[in-house]
Amino acid sequence: SFHSANVIRAVEQVKEEYDYVIAGGGTAGLTVGDRLSADGKYSVLVIEYGIFGGVLAGMDPSREFVIPSIPQAGLNNRSIPVVVGKLVGGSSGINGLQFFRGTKEEYDLWAQVGGNGSTWDWNGMLPYFKRGIHFVPPLEYLAKDFNISWDMNAWGQDNDTRVFAGYPNYLQPELKLFYEGMVKMPGIEIPKDGNAGTDGLYFYPTTMDPASYSRSYSRTGHWDGINRSNYELLISSKVTRIVFDGNRAKGLSFVPINGNSSQITTVRARKEVIIAAGAIHTPQILQLSGIGPTSVLLAANISQMVDLPGVGTNFQDHGYIRGPQFVWGAQPPVPVVNTSGDPKTGLTANLGAIIGLPVITPEKVESLAQAFENQDPAQYLPKDAHPHIVAGYKAQKDAFAKIFRSKNTAWMWLILGGTPSFGPAHQHPMSRGTVYIDPKDPSGEPIVDYRAFSNPIDVATMIEMIRFTRKYMASETFAAYKPKEGQPGASVESDAQLENWIRRQYIPSVYHPVGTAAKMPRELGGVVDEELLVYGVQGLSVVDASIMPIIPGCPTTMTTYAIAEKVSFQTPFNGVKANHQQAAEYIKKRTQG
Numbered sequence: 001s002f003h004s005a006n007v008i009r010a011v012e013q014v015k016e017e018y019d020y021v022i023a024g025g026g027t028a029g030l031t032v033g034d035r036l037s038a039d040g041k042y043s044v045l046v047i048e049y050g051i052f053g054g055v056l057a058g059m060d061p062s063r064e065f066v067i068p069s070i071p072q073a074g075l076n077n078r079s080i081p082v083v084v085g086k087l088v089g090g091s092s093g094i095n096g097l098q099f100f101r102g103t104k105e106e107y108d109l110w111a112q113v114g115g116n117g118s119t120w121d122w123n124g125m126l127p128y129f130k131r132g133i134h135f136v137p138p139l140e141y142l143a144k145d146f147n148i149s150w151d152m153n154a155w156g157q158d159n160d161t162r163v164f165a166g167y168p169n170y171l172q173p174e175l176k177l178f179y180e181g182m183v184k185m186p187g188i189e190i191p192k193d194g195n196a197g198t199d200g201l202y203f204y205p206t207t208m209d210p211a212s213y214s215r216s217y218s219r220t221g222h223w224d225g226i227n228r229s230n231y232e233l234l235i236s237s238k239v240t241r242i243v244f245d246g247n248r249a250k251g252l253s254f255v256p257i258n259g260n261s262s263q264i265t266t267v268r269a270r271k272e273v274i275i276a277a278g279a280i281h282t283p284q285i286l287q288l289s290g291i292g293p294t295s296v297l298l299a300a301n302i303s304q305m306v307d308l309p310g311v312g313t314n315f316q317d318h319g320y321i322r323g324p325q326f327v328w329g330a331q332p333p334v335p336v337v338n339t340s341g342d343p344k345t346g347l348t349a350n351l352g353a354i355i356g357l358p359v360i361t362p363e364k365v366e367s368l369a370q371a372f373e374n375q376d377p378a379q380y381l382p383k384d385a386h387p388h389i390v391a392g393y394k395a396q397k398d399a400f401a402k403i404f405r406s407k408n409t410a411w412m413w414l415i416l417g418g419t420p421s422f423g424p425a426h427q428h429p430m431s432r433g434t435v436y437i438d439p440k441d442p443s444g445e446p447i448v449d450y451r452a453f454s455n456p457i458d459v460a461t462m463i464e465m466i467r468f469t470r471k472y473m474a475s476e477t478f479a480a481y482k483p484k485e486g487q488p489g490a491s492v493e494s495d496a497q498l499e500n501w502i503r504r505q506y507i508p509s510v511y512h513p514v515g516t517a518a519k520m521p522r523e524l525g526g527v528v529d530e531e532l533l534v535y536g537v538q539g540l541s542v543v544d545a546s547i548m549p550i551i552p553g554c555p556t557t558m559t560t561y562a563i564a565e566k567v568s569f570q571t572p573f574n575g576v577k578a579n580h581q582q583a584a585e586y587i588k589k590r591t592q593g
């Protein structure tokens with residue numbers, strides 16, 4: 001079928017050399033592969049670990065890496081499964097389809113820690129959000145019934161952008177009750193469009209092809225139906241390391257997943273080697289290739305090529321907790337709507353309160369901000385943290401201090417799903433973890449340490465998210481329905497009681513790992529520069545979620561697409577179709593020198 005054109009299943013079909021060789025056919029990898037091969041001038045090979053398989057319902061180990069984290073001291077020594085995609089399309093092929101971006105302030109933080117003149121801020125990203133996503137507005141009756149508005153200044157609709165943001169043709173009427181209750185909470189804003197730079201309460205789109213109401217992901221957007229002879233995809237193959245000629249990256253080595261794992265093949269890249277294996281495996285490939293922290297490479301007996309302490313460091317994810325959960329004492333009536341449509345088109349929840357600390361806790365925001373500001377930057381990092389890492393965390397801390405008190409920084413994401421059960425997500429943990437190769441088995445799965453709650457500010461802010469959720473349920477809108485708290489139970493009330501419960505229940509991952517090859521200056525622990533080229537070598541870049549220096553307050557797919565688009569084009573974009581001539585010139589510039 002056309003889906004399989006140019007999919008390589010046998011290593012003999014791989015050519016010796018391509019212009020670009022990409023490790024990882026996931027969200028970013030296929031986006032870059034598509035864009036670089038678009039005008040036919042350059043040949044591209046993508047090497048993907050996983051299978052070329054359709055998407056199944058639910059979680060499925062044949063399409064996922066599931067790696068147990070090391071036991072988390074801050075979570076009563078629980079180990080947390082680290083889950084990332086392992087198929088063509090990567091995590092975009094298995095994710096929860098929630099699709100929105102962070103606020104202007106959050107991307108502006110990236111530039112603040114990004115060095116002089118950094119273009120990785122909201123204004124620098126917006127063209128690529130537009131370029132990367134094809135927006136389809138909701139149906140009129142839904143927009144009316146549920147008060148959904150949008151701002152086309154924040155969206156693109158390019159014909160050759162086939163990653164879609166869309167809405168189902170049905171929404172549960174019960175959502176109206178939860179919406180109306182939230183509107184009345186003090187400080188809640190209703191943005192015209194939550195994707196236009198501000199947060200609040202809104203219905204966001206989902207990653208959905210609006211023609212078929214099915215998952216839209218990097219495979220359907222950047223591979224299926226393209227069929228270019230200069231764009232090839234090798235599946236079921238694991239990249240093991242980068243091959244160098246002096247300090248210039250010259251290619252990738254890989255082994256088959258099925259069959260003889262000692263059968264190493266090397267493929268050369270004329271122009272650039274691109275690592276796009278995601279925030280868990282990109283640092284592993286770099287470390288296996290001698291690029292990383294000295295102590296990590298020494299322990300694994302790998303000779304160092306570049307001393308980059310940031311590789312695998314600065315690891316971040318969102319976290320969440322199941323609860324508080326309530327039961328109704330009296331069932332609320334179902335709100336009246338004019339909506340028709342098919343409930344099955346709603347592939348996922350898409351209403352959220354995405355709010356800042358002054359809204360979550362007007363009473364405590366000031367004291368929390370001060371407590372954070374007064375921390376010593378090295379205090380909660382690992383004891384032996386490299387001075388560059390400490391400097392980078394200090395820069396992040398200084399930037400954050402400004403926005404702790406801002407309404408427009410998404411500290412909490414509270415999904416409203418039509419029942420009184422909640423799973424508040426912490427969108428700005430200040431703890432920083434690590435992803436390092438296992439010294440006993442460097443090419444086995446890496447050792448992942450979330451270091452959850454290593455910074456105590458994260459527990460303190462989580463406590464207030466629980467309290468906000470309770471305040472919401474205790475508000476007048478719900479009074480007649482007598483909500484009664486099941487989990488954790490109303491008696492869990494003091495800071496100490498809540499902290500105790502949180503440490504037992506918190507999950508330090510919403511499957512949004514980022515930050516392990518950050519785009520920051522080298523002296524701040526950065527791994528890649530403004531153009532996402534790895535410091536200290538030539539011809540090597542990282543293009544995936546690893547490069548985010550600070551996790552934005554949103555699920556991470558849309559941002560990952562924008563990163564891949566930005567680095568592929570870097571052309572000014574004013575709602576006009578990106579110009580392939582300019583793109584080609586940019587790419588030429590990138591590959592000289």
Ligand SMILES: Cc1cc2nc3c(=O)[nH]c(=O)nc-3n(C[C@H](O)[C@H](O)[C@H](O)COP(=O)(O)OP(=O)(O)OC[C@H]3O[C@@H](n4cnc5c(N)ncnc54)[C@H](O)[C@@H]3O)c2cc1C
Nearest residue numbers: 024026027028049090091095096097098239278545555557
């Ligand atoms: C279960 C789950 C639910 C999520 N829910 C949401 C959501 O609702 N909304 C949202 O916006 N985001 C969500 N995310 C996060 C989002 O999907 C990711 O942030 C994003 O897709 C990351 O893109 P990436 O390109 O960095 O990595 P990926 O898309 O993960 O791509 C990495 C690719 O590299 C491959 N690979 C790894 N190691 C090697 C190797 N050695 N050799 C060759 N290939 C290799 C992998 O198989 C994979 O295909 C979710 C993620 C998961 C896992």
